[in-house]
Amino acid sequence: MKYFFTVAFLILSINLFSQIEDPIKWSTSVEKVSETEYLLVSTATLDAKWHLYAQNVPEDGPIPTTFYYTLPKGTSLIGKTIEPEGHTIDDPVFQMKIKFFENTAVFKQKIKVTSGIDVVNGVVEFMVCDDSKCLAPTEIDLVFNLSNNIVNANTTNNNVVIDDKVTNNLLYGMNSDGLTVSEIKCKDELTTNSSEIKKGGKSLWSIFGLGFLGGLLALLTPCVFPMIPLTVSFFTKKNGQNSNSGVSKALLYGFFIFAVYVILSVPFHLLDSVNPDILNEISTNIWLNIIFFVIFVFFAFSFFGYYELTLPASWTNKTTQGESSGGFVGIFFMALTLAIVSFSCTGPILGSLLAGSLTADGGAWQLTSGMAGFGVSLGLPFALFAMFPNMMNALPKSGGWLNTTKVVLGFLELALAFKFLSNADLVAHWNILKIEPFLGLWILIFAGLALYLFGKIKFPHDSPIKKLSFSRIAGGVLVASFVIYLASGFMVKEETKTFTPLTLLSGLAPPVGYSFIYPNDCPNNLDCFKDLKTGIAYAKKVNKPILLDFTGYACVNCRKMEEHVWPLPKIDNYLRNDFVLISLYVDDKKELPENEQILVNRVNGGTRKLKNYGHKWANYQTQFFKTNSQPYYVVLNSEGTKILNNAVGYTPDENEYAQFLECGLKVFNNKNK
Numbered sequence: 001m002k003y004f005f006t007v008a009f010l011i012l013s014i015n016l017f018s019q020i021e022d023p024i025k026w027s028t029s030v031e032k033v034s035e036t037e038y039l040l041v042s043t044a045t046l047d048a049k050w051h052l053y054a055q056n057v058p059e060d061g062p063i064p065t066t067f068y069y070t071l072p073k074g075t076s077l078i079g080k081t082i083e084p085e086g087h088t089i090d091d092p093v094f095q096m097k098i099k100f101f102e103n104t105a106v107f108k109q110k111i112k113v114t115s116g117i118d119v120v121n122g123v124v125e126f127m128v129c130d131d132s133k134c135l136a137p138t139e140i141d142l143v144f145n146l147s148n149n150i151v152n153a154n155t156t157n158n159n160v161v162i163d164d165k166v167t168n169n170l171l172y173g174m175n176s177d178g179l180t181v182s183e184i185k186c187k188d189e190l191t192t193n194s195s196e197i198k199k200g201g202k203s204l205w206s207i208f209g210l211g212f213l214g215g216l217l218a219l220l221t222p223c224v225f226p227m228i229p230l231t232v233s234f235f236t237k238k239n240g241q242n243s244n245s246g247v248s249k250a251l252l253y254g255f256f257i258f259a260v261y262v263i264l265s266v267p268f269h270l271l272d273s274v275n276p277d278i279l280n281e282i283s284t285n286i287w288l289n290i291i292f293f294v295i296f297v298f299f300a301f302s303f304f305g306y307y308e309l310t311l312p313a314s315w316t317n318k319t320t321q322g323e324s325s326g327g328f329v330g331i332f333f334m335a336l337t338l339a340i341v342s343f344s345c346t347g348p349i350l351g352s353l354l355a356g357s358l359t360a361d362g363g364a365w366q367l368t369s370g371m372a373g374f375g376v377s378l379g380l381p382f383a384l385f386a387m388f389p390n391m392m393n394a395l396p397k398s399g400g401w402l403n404t405t406k407v408v409l410g411f412l413e414l415a416l417a418f419k420f421l422s423n424a425d426l427v428a429h430w431n432i433l434k435i436e437p438f439l440g441l442w443i444l445i446f447a448g449l450a451l452y453l454f455g456k457i458k459f460p461h462d463s464p465i466k467k468l469s470f471s472r473i474a475g476g477v478l479v480a481s482f483v484i485y486l487a488s489g490f491m492v493k494e495e496t497k498t499f500t501p502l503t504l505l506s507g508l509a510p511p512v513g514y515s516f517i518y519p520n521d522c523p524n525n526l527d528c529f530k531d532l533k534t535g536i537a538y539a540k541k542v543n544k545p546i547l548l549d550f551t552g553y554a555c556v557n558c559r560k561m562e563e564h565v566w567p568l569p570k571i572d573n574y575l576r577n578d579f580v581l582i583s584l585y586v587d588d589k590k591e592l593p594e595n596e597q598i599l600v601n602r603v604n605g606g607t608r609k610l611k612n613y614g615h616k617w618a619n620y621q622t623q624f625f626k627t628n629s630q631p632y633y634v635v636l637n638s639e640g641t642k643i644l645n646n647a648v649g650y651t652p653d654e655n656e657y658a659q660f661l662e663c664g665l666k667v668f669n670n671k672n673k
Contacts, residue, residue, distance in 0.1 A: 023046055023047035023050040023128055023130075024044055024045065024046050024047070024050065024052065024126075024128050025044070025045045026042060026043070026044055026045075026124065026140050026142065027042075027043045027045070028040070028041065028042055028043070028142050028143060028144050028145075029041045029043070029144075030144050030145060030146055031108075033110065036112055036113055036114060037078065037110060037111070037112055037113070038110070038111055038113060038144075038146060039108050039109070039110055039111075040069070040108070040109045040110075040111060040120060040122065040144045041106060041107070041108050042067065042106070042107045042108075042109075042122070042124060042142055043104065043105070043106050043107075044101070044104065044105045044106075044107075044126075045103075045104055046101070046102055046103055046104070046105070046128065048103075049102075049130045050102070050128050050129070050130050051100040051101065051102055051128060051129050051130065052065060052100060052101045052102075052105055052126060052127075052128050053065055053098060053099070053100050053101075053126070053127060053129075054083060054086060054098070054099035054100065054101070055067075055081065055083055056099075057098050057099070058096050058097070058098065061096055061098055062098065062127045062129065063125065063126065063127035064126075065083075065107075065124065065125070065126040066124070066125045066126070067081045067107065067109065067122060067123070067124050067142075068122060068123045068124075068125070069109065069111075069120060069121070069122045070120070070121040070122065070123075071111070071120065072115075072117050072119075072120065073115070074113065074114045074115030074117060075111055075112065075113050075114070075115075075117055075120065076111065076112050077109065077110070077111055077112075078110040078111060078112055079109075079110055080109075081107050081108065081109040082107065082108045082109070083101075083105070083107050084101060084105050084106055084107075086099050086100060086101045086105070087099065087100060087101070087102070088100075113146070117146055118145070118146055118147045119143060119144065119145055119146065119147075120143075120144040120146065121141070121142065121143060121144075122141075122142035122143075122144065123139055123140070123141055123142060124139070124140050124142055125138070125139045126138060126140075143599075145162075162599055162600060162601050162607060164176070164600070164601055164623070165177075167598055167599075167600050167601075168623065170595075170596065170598070171596060171598075171600075171610075171616060171619070171620070172532055172533070172620055172624075173532075173533050173536070174640065174641060176623050176624045178641055179624055179641060179642070179643065180641065180642050180643070181642070181643045182637075182642055182643065182644045182645070182667050182671070184644075184667045184670055184671065185645075185667075186645060186663035186666055186667065188659060188663070189645055189646055189663050190645075190646060190648060190651075190656055190659050190660045190663065204365060204366065204369045205369075207366045207369045207370045207373070208369045208370065208372060208373040209373060210370060210373065211369065211370035211371060211372065211373025211374040211375075211377075212373035212374070212376060212377040213373075213377070214370075214373070214374050214377075215373065215374040215375065215376065215377030215378040216377050217405070217409060218346045218374070218377075218378055219377065219378060219381060220402065220405045221346075221402060221405055221406055221409075224346070224378070247387050249331060250382060250383050250385075250387070251383045251387075252331050253331050253334060253335055253379070253382055253383070254379035254380060254381075254382045254383035255379065255383075256331060256332045256334075256335035256336075256379075257335045257339070257375055257378055257379030257382070258372070258375035258376055258378075258379045259335075259375070260335055260336055260339050260375065261339070261371045261372070261374050261375035261378070262368060262371050262372050262375055264371060265367045265368040265371045266368075286424045286427055286428045286589060287424075289420040289421065289423040289424035289427075289554075290420070290421065290424050292417075292420040293417045293418070293420040293421040293424070296413050296414070296416055296417035296420065297413075297414060297417045299410075299413045300410045300411070300413040300414035300417065301410070302410070303406045303407060303409050303410030303413060304406075304407055304410045304459045304460070305403070305406070305407070305459045305460040305461040305462075306459075306460060335379075346378075401471075403459075403461045403462060403463070404462070404472070406461075407452060407459050407462070408449065408452075408453075408475075411445055411446070411448065411449040411452070414445055415442055415445045415446065416508075418433070418438060418441050418442070419508050419509075421433055422438055422509070422510050423553070423554040425510075426510060426514065426553035426554065427553050427554060427587055427588070427589050427614075428589055429589075429590065433510065434510060434514050434515050434516050435489075435499055435509060435510050435511070435512055435514055435515045436490075436515060436516055436517065438509050438510055439486055439487075439489050439490065439509065442486050442505075442509075443483055443486050443487060446479055446482055446483045446486065447480075447483050449479050450476050450479040450480040450483060453472045453473075453475045453476035453479060454468065454472070454473075454476045455468055455472070485502065485504070486502070486505075488500065488502070489501075489502045489505070489509075489512075492518065493512075493567075495567070496520075496524045496525045496567060497518055497520070497525055498512045498513055498515065498518050498520055498524070498525065499512045499515060499517075499518060500512070501563035501564065501567075503564060506556065506559050506560040506563060506564060508556075511523065511559060511562065511563065512563065513525075522581070522583070523562035523563070523566055524562070524566055524567050524572065524575075526566075526572075526575055526576060526581055527576075527581065528549075528581040528582065528583050529580070529581070529582045529583070530582075530583055530584070530585065531582075532582060532584065532617075532620065532640070535580055535581075535582035535640075536582075536638075536639065536640040538580055539580040539638040539639075539640070540638050540639060542580065542638075543638055543672070544578065544579060544580050544638060544668075545578070545579055545580070545635055545636065545637060545638060545644060545664055545665060545668040546579065546580050546581075546582055546635070546636040546637070546638065546640055547575065547579040547580070547581050547582070547633060547634075547635055547661070547664075548582050548584070548633065548634040548635070548636055548640075549581060549582065549583040549584065549631065549632075549633055550584055550586060550617065550621050550630050550631065550632040550633075550634075551583050551584070551585055551586070551630055551631050552585055552586050552587040552614075552630050553585055553587050553588070554587055555587070555630045555631060557630070557631055557650040558630055558631040560650075560652065561631055561650065561651070561652070561657075564652070565651070565652060565654060565657055568654050570654060570658050571654065571657060571658060571661070574658070574661045574662070574665070575661075578661075578665055579635075579661070579665075580638075584617035584620065584621070585613065585614060585617060586614050586617050586618040586621065586628075586630060587614045588612060588613040588614040588617070589612050589613075589614060590612055590613050591611065591612050592610060592611060592612055592613060592615070592616060596610065596616065597609070597610060597611055598610055600619055600623075602622075603622045603623065603626065625647065627647075629649055631649060631650055632647060632648075632649055633647060633648050633649070633651075633660070634647040635647075635660075635661070635663075635664030635665075635667075635668075637668060637671065638668075644663075644664045644667040644668055644671075645660070645663045645664045645667055646660075648660050
């Protein structure tokens with residue numbers, strides 16, 4: 001059990017040192033032979049030097065290429081699947097004569113159709129090899145589209161040809177080529193690019209700062225702090241009179257600590273490049289959020305001292321053996337050993353950083369930035385104290401305060417755990433962890449932390465407290481003040497008839513409208529639509545421009561905009577009186593009607609299944625606006641067919657956001673004139 005919670009984190013490094021090979025691509029097409037007969041064509045395209053084997057191979061040979069077809073009623077196979085001529089040679093891997101195909105292989109299966117059938121599904125099982133190795137047997141779903149109509153989502157194939165015009169008309173009542181940009185421009189129009197750069201720069205540096213702070217907290221734990229003087233002493237004494245060599249090695253050691261943590265973020269960039277929506281889908285996955293909740297609670301009780309998180313001893317032994325290599329390699333293994341042996345303290349902090357980055361808008365780059373900040377703050381002291389050994393005299397001695405730091409972190413982990421349970425509750429529409437119970441739980445947790453700092457609560461590894469130190473008293477007063485601040489969240493805001501949103505909890509707590517006592521489907525008691533077609537129909541009726549709001553239940557910056565920018569009088573007046581607000585939630589897991597559960601083309605190639613409303617609105621955003629970040633605001637004409645001004649993302653400045661709304665309104669009024 002103690003190893004289970006390390007797997008999610010350490011699997012990142014496994015991917016880093018393995019290269020995924022994908023040397024074959026499958027595509028399908030259909031050839032009409034007569035009114036009742038069709039050829040189902042499956043085409044395999046292979047990379048150079050790779051082989052695909054025939055449908056019949058000798059016993060004890062490789063896995064043959066085998067096709068399975070799921071035939072609807074009124075459909076039957078005619079003969080067997082025809083394969084190309086191929087090559088037959090003595091295979092050096094299997095040491096037998098085998099027929100194989102290279103470069104391109106086309107397989108054809110004739111079928112007879114006696115009733116109206118649109119789609120035939122199939123599966124191909126196969127194995128591919130080169131001259132030195134084989135990949136594991138694989139199954140790929142195939143879809144044969146007989147009518148070029150919409151393909152249902154229960155069929156699967158990344159290479160099926162889909163007509164975007166047909167699918168977009170069904171889903172949104174329009175096509176992306178019918179969306180135009182207004183030729184009228186505002187003199188002071190807010191530019192999307194400058195806004196996005198400003199947002200991105202600030203966001204990455206903020207996450208770097210949070211990672212740096214996390215590293216500083218890790219330094220103040222019993223797993224890391226005592227290692228500073230030991231490690232620095234090792235570098236300064238081992239080199240005898242050659243102090244410069246010791247300092248240079250200590251600097252290299254600090255750099256390798258930084259590098260180890262940055263490297264762990266690399267696999268997430270690979271995920272992001274495969275599918276631009278994947279990090280959003282991961283972050284809003286209901287079960288993953290529940291797993292994060294359980295892990296954070298587990299981490300919290302580890303920090304409280306009820307058990308220790310340790311990695312397998314064999315890992316530590318192997319990295320310790322690597323230290324004997326000497327030179328750069330030995331120093332790298334020393335840094336890796338530090339990362340492993342300190343995991344019981346750094347793991348929960350890194351887990352917070354990982355989970356927080358996955359639920360943020362920047363995705364993989366935010367994770368890299370946070371990991372970089374963590375690595376810098378963890379590695380920097382080792383380098384600095386090696387350069388200036390006398391500075392270690394100023395370090396406090398190890399003692400009970402180190403365990404106090406761990407317990408405080410445990411309370412923070414416990415509070416953050418409920419943020420992930422709240423995400424799952426919001427996305428799944430469970431209506432359980434609304435704003436009232438969430439605030440109540442946080443009040444209990446931080447009240448417990450205040451009592452702990454005042455010495456009223458004790459944990460297993462706490463030292464006896466003879467007298468409260470100034471730092472504990474000050475910390476207790478600060479936390480108690482925060483509890484009062486949390487309680488103020490139950491004050492009712494008369495203008496919006498909701499509880500008062502708390503700035504410090506933006507993105508952590510559920511929206512204030514998600515309430516048992518003062519429920520509100522739209523932020524700030526605004527009128528809004530959560531369906532595109534319904535919203536456009538209303539905008540046409542009242543002849544007002546549309547504010548299209550791409551948002552998410554688990555989107556931190558969306559909550560900040562809705563709770564702290566939209567309620568401002570200038571902004572609220574525009575939203576309440578001049579625009580029709582359409583809020584589309586890209587992480588809504590509510591299932592789509594069966595006729596809308598279809599296959600659509602991805603912007604970056606391949607296809608995807610639409611199964612819920614989040615998929616539908618995320619597809620709309622990428623297909624029509626070529627972006628997938630939230631929040632994202634677009635002003636459209638009342639028909640939803642013309643973009644009136646530059647769209648913007650996260651824009652916390654009141655004047656800039658008002659400028660964006662005012663510009664769109666001006667263009668709309670000018671067009672009407």
